[in-house]
Amino acid sequence: MTSFSPHRAFAVARKEVMHILRDPFTLALALGLPVMLVTFFGYAIDFEVKDIRLAVYDRDGGPAARRLKEIFSASGYFRPVEPEAAAGPIGMLDSGRASAALFLEPGFSRTIKGGGEAPAQFVLDGSDNSKAAAVAGYLPGIAGAARLRLSGPGGGEPFYAETRFLYNHELNSRWFTVPGLSAIIIGLLAILLTALTVAREWENGSMELLLSTPVRPLEIMAGKLVPYGVLVLAGVVFVYLSSRLVFGVPFEGGHLLYLAACVLFITAALSQGLLISVLARQQQVAMQFALITGLLPSMLLSGFIFPVESMPRFFRALTMLLAPRWFMAAVRGITLKGADLSELSEPFLALGLLAAGMLALALKKFKTDLEP
Amino acid sequence: MNDTVVPGRGDKGLLRNRVVEVENLTIRFGDFTAVDGVSFSVRKGEIFGFLGANGAGKTTTIRMLCGLLAPTSGVVRVGGLDFDDGGNGIKSIVGYMSQKFTLYDDLTVGENLDFAAGLRKLPAAAAEKRRAELFGMTGFDRPLTAKVSDLPGGIKQELALAAAMLHDPEIVFLDEPTSGVSPAARARFWGLIRRITAVGKTVIVTTHYMDEAEQCGRIALMRAGRIIALGSPDELKDSAFPGPMAEVDFQGSDPAAPIERLRKAPGLLALSPHGMRWHAAFSEGALMDAALSALPVSVRVRKIKPSLEDVFIRLAGGAQ
Numbered sequence: 001m002t003s004f005s006p007h008r009a010f011a012v013a014r015k016e017v018m019h020i021l022r023d024p025f026t027l028a029l030a031l032g033l034p035v036m037l038v039t040f041f042g043y044a045i046d047f048e049v050k051d052i053r054l055a056v057y058d059r060d061g062g063p064a065a066r067r068l069k070e071i072f073s074a075s076g077y078f079r080p081v082e083p084e085a086a087a088g089p090i091g092m093l094d095s096g097r098a099s100a101a102l103f104l105e106p107g108f109s110r111t112i113k114g115g116g117e118a119p120a121q122f123v124l125d126g127s128d129n130s131k132a133a134a135v136a137g138y139l140p141g142i143a144g145a146a147r148l149r150l151s152g153p154g155g156g157e158p159f160y161a162e163t164r165f166l167y168n169h170e171l172n173s174r175w176f177t178v179p180g181l182s183a184i185i186i187g188l189l190a191i192l193l194t195a196l197t198v199a200r201e202w203e204n205g206s207m208e209l210l211l212s213t214p215v216r217p218l219e220i221m222a223g224k225l226v227p228y229g230v231l232v233l234a235g236v237v238f239v240y241l242s243s244r245l246v247f248g249v250p251f252e253g254g255h256l257l258y259l260a261a262c263v264l265f266i267t268a269a270l271s272q273g274l275l276i277s278v279l280a281r282q283q284q285v286a287m288q289f290a291l292i293t294g295l296l297p298s299m300l301l302s303g304f305i306f307p308v309e310s311m312p313r314f315f316r317a318l319t320m321l322l323a324p325r326w327f328m329a330a331v332r333g334i335t336l337k338g339a340d341l342s343e344l345s346e347p348f349l350a351l352g353l354l355a356a357g358m359l360a361l362a363l364k365k366f367k368t369d370l371e372p
Numbered sequence: 373m374n375d376t377v378v379p380g381r382g383d384k385g386l387l388r389n390r391v392v393e394v395e396n397l398t399i400r401f402g403d404f405t406a407v408d409g410v411s412f413s414v415r416k417g418e419i420f421g422f423l424g425a426n427g428a429g430k431t432t433t434i435r436m437l438c439g440l441l442a443p444t445s446g447v448v449r450v451g452g453l454d455f456d457d458g459g460n461g462i463k464s465i466v467g468y469m470s471q472k473f474t475l476y477d478d479l480t481v482g483e484n485l486d487f488a489a490g491l492r493k494l495p496a497a498a499a500e501k502r503r504a505e506l507f508g509m510t511g512f513d514r515p516l517t518a519k520v521s522d523l524p525g526g527i528k529q530e531l532a533l534a535a536a537m538l539h540d541p542e543i544v545f546l547d548e549p550t551s552g553v554s555p556a557a558r559a560r561f562w563g564l565i566r567r568i569t570a571v572g573k574t575v576i577v578t579t580h581y582m583d584e585a586e587q588c589g590r591i592a593l594m595r596a597g598r599i600i601a602l603g604s605p606d607e608l609k610d611s612a613f614p615g616p617m618a619e620v621d622f623q624g625s626d627p628a629a630p631i632e633r634l635r636k637a638p639g640l641l642a643l644s645p646h647g648m649r650w651h652a653a654f655s656e657g658a659l660m661d662a663a664l665s666a667l668p669v670s671v672r673v674r675k676i677k678p679s680l681e682d683v684f685i686r687l688a689g690g691a692q
Contacts, residue, residue, distance in 0.1 A: 011490025016478070022478040205472030209535075211466035213491040214439055214460050 012223025062109020187298030194273030252338025421588030526557025
């Protein structure tokens, strides 16, 4: 009875392609979103923190203190600002005229010269969480450089701490974010476009026409998902090309593996969109659902911006159920680490399960909804 | 009133020509019984109409006949097929045109028809031949490359009909095919329906236009999920109004008192307002003459034939 007809599925797919080509909204979204996101995250948003205004309260005034100040400003992360005696360091932080303050007590240079340990106090505005974390990350490097330079070559083998960042040596945030954009594009485009397509058929009554013919739900579903899958994949290719060619993001792993991860995630996302469409039946409602369940997890809970490891326990557990998180892990593993399937077995297994589960759920709901 | 005679069921000779047979068809949605124990049959080549108010169950009945809805109970046989396979057998032999315009506005005429042909798995050559036939019959003369959104409403309906008939179905279901189109386009569309049945196809149509119902071979009058009368327009009129009917025009005088008296007149079957005039039906001509002669002289009275609207008001209870 359930004889799948490729002929009918193809008829649906061909019609869907014509819809896409005729609909300025779909086309603009499908073509414009990847370009916009890449420009936005590639150029405008920079997660690296630079030019932090540093107020130095130098009560020592010696040569070592001066050199330490130079080291801070030479790092490129800090820009010294004139300390205001009246406001005091806390006042400067409060008013935002400085983001960090460095205190050097009298006798700093003398202690250093004598080969002792001289404390320097560093105060940081912690109200901007991400900035503070970045600065805290820079400090050991600066401290190491300072130790090396201040104690001088005569002081025997100098000890310093060095933090080495593997895989992304320069901690270039673009390397990190731009490959991850494919998750946003799939999560948003695939879910939104499919959510609208079935709801549109319900809204203008053409679903009746479809259902009055012998076409099977599975054929409608395949015919609808494949064109949008291809469209979304084109967006992913655009992100890939722009990240390689424009931003010089390295690609260490296998392309086939990358494609497999994309296909799995696209399947999960398209199925989710279909499920939304079946449940909502109205384009307005479907669009809101799609934005909430598509964009938010991809943006906020995938590790794209906020690391999964630092999320509260509940959200960390929640991300286990979200395909974007696993896709992000797989993509970063493939692009930056060059990981192979055996190393990425966990995210791939999770992606596969979520995709299969979502597809089965959507198909079941779609079938029971359409069959008399 | 529900045990109205159903004329036209006795002709056994036409039994084998019945392309649609329905017995005790019932569908419930939760507690709501949308169609309640409906039985009828439709003959080959007939224009069979469903007449009734919105929510009377016309569309639901038609959708069950097309295989779009599963009946809760009862028997549906369409073209010798029943619902056992989930309606797919029925779907492949009938054509269905729903109330809403169901083609795609953003596609062209040709693309819409190609899509319909694709869903029916018609070979390209056959689809093209059939399209030419249908265009010839409907007089459709727009280019295949015209975008559907640019077509006027009546032309769109003709195109929708062509799409529903592309696979050459023997039975065509039309659910309020002329809602929202101009009177001229409606008349043209009904000409088309007659041409379809002239070549031996069967048309089952729902409407709430009385003038359209008059053009049906037989009509099933529906109210609250039941068929309350079934027959040709003349049979329905005869059974609802066995006696004569008069139109009473008060010509501006106050009708309240004379209408009150008329209501109590012996032999009165029905009295209902039609705009500024009233229709009064009696069981016998003599009783009618007596009642009408008692009216004030300023009132103009003339004998009329009952219309389907009178039948509908009498049997379906009008607005109540």
